[in-house]
Amino acid sequence: MIKGEGRRVRIIDSHTGGEPTRVVVTGGPDLGSGSLSDRLERFRHEHDDFRSAVVNEPRGSDVMVGALLCEPTDPKCAAGVIFFNNVGYLGMCGHGTIGIVATLAHIGRIGLGMHHIETPVGTVQAQLHENGEVTVNNVASYRSVANLALNVPGHGTVHGDVAWGGNWFFLVHEHHAELTLGNVEGLTAFTWAIRQALGDSGITGDDGKEIDHVELFGPSQVPGVDSKNFVLCPGKAYDRSPCGTGTSAKLACLYADGKIREGQIWRQESIVGSVFEGSVTVRNGKVYPSIKGSAFVNAEADLVLDPRDPLCMGIRA
Numbered sequence: 001m002i003k004g005e006g007r008r009v010r011i012i013d014s015h016t017g018g019e020p021t022r023v024v025v026t027g028g029p030d031l032g033s034g035s036l037s038d039r040l041e042r043f044r045h046e047h048d049d050f051r052s053a054v055v056n057e058p059r060g061s062d063v064m065v066g067a068l069l070c071e072p073t074d075p076k077c078a079a080g081v082i083f084f085n086n087v088g089y090l091g092m093c094g095h096g097t098i099g100i101v102a103t104l105a106h107i108g109r110i111g112l113g114m115h116h117i118e119t120p121v122g123t124v125q126a127q128l129h130e131n132g133e134v135t136v137n138n139v140a141s142y143r144s145v146a147n148l149a150l151n152v153p154g155h156g157t158v159h160g161d162v163a164w165g166g167n168w169f170f171l172v173h174e175h176h177a178e179l180t181l182g183n184v185e186g187l188t189a190f191t192w193a194i195r196q197a198l199g200d201s202g203i204t205g206d207d208g209k210e211i212d213h214v215e216l217f218g219p220s221q222v223p224g225v226d227s228k229n230f231v232l233c234p235g236k237a238y239d240r241s242p243c244g245t246g247t248s249a250k251l252a253c254l255y256a257d258g259k260i261r262e263g264q265i266w267r268q269e270s271i272v273g274s275v276f277e278g279s280v281t282v283r284n285g286k287v288y289p290s291i292k293g294s295a296f297v298n299a300e301a302d303l304v305l306d307p308r309d310p311l312c313m314g315i316r317a
């Protein structure tokens with residue numbers, strides 16, 4: 001290729017507990033003005049090929065989560081962000097917000113302390129600590145259905161909670177699956193069957209939206225850690241981190257069951273062994289989870305979108 005040809009997209013990659021975040025710093029589509037949820041719809045309907053170009057193969061992979069930096073509507077926010085993945089868009093993303101904060105600090109756009117970040121589902125706060133850890137104060141989270149009995153073809157009846165943590169989750173505590181990396185194929189097949197059964201049974205979040213994340217829980221073998229999880233994301237990849245929005249949904253369920261108090265620390269391990277620390281505060285009867293974790297920047301690059309490349313905009317199913 002002749003140097004200089006093709007559109008350039010400046011990206012910074014990081015991982016949060018093993019789960020990657022690819023932040024688009026410049027070169028993204030012009031989504032105009034309006035709320036972040038309006039701009040997300042414009043992204044979805046007019047620029048979905050850009051999503052696929054950034055996160056899908058051959059530049060990305062199924063596990064990659066993208067984050068488009070946007071001008072916030074509220075000037076008190078350090079940034080606005082729209083998260084996306086291999087199949088679509090996310091309302092909020094906990095590991096991704098930790099990745100955004102590490103990235104903004106890496107390029108000198110923010111320093112230590114508290115920052116506001118605007119997302120399509122509301123503004124979240126994120127605190128960058130001196131040791132590089134980040135605490136995300138998430139949107140209000142809640143359980144909409146407790147202990148739902150779901151018939152999962154090939155697996156029998158599975159009981160779980162439906163809860164919101166910035167995305168919709170089905171949380172399963174009782175199952176026979178072994179939560180180990182060696183069993184990822186089995187865990188993916190089981191959780192995908194649950195996801196399909198939810199869809200086939202017409203079970204949604206209480207806003208009518210699809211429940212597109214499924215979480216399995218089990219005991220952790222690590223001293224001081226309360227639980228281990230496996231989280232299936234919308235595009236059938238599993239979350240390498242303990243999942244910020246998934247841990248938020250879990251904390252909302254624990255609080256509703258009286259299993260944690262306000263301020264009590266809950267340590268959630270992921271399937272790869274990374275850990276988030278979570279707790280809740282309650283304001284005006286609503287439960288607000290906080291999630292603490294670390295992200296590490298591991299690449300800075302320009303993506304080149306060469307119009308002569310037949311797979312320039314990524315491989316899409």
Ligand code: PYC
Pocket residue numbers: 019065090092093094095096167233239241242243244245246
């Ligand atoms: O950390 O909230 C999260 C998340 C959602 C999907 C992947 N990670």
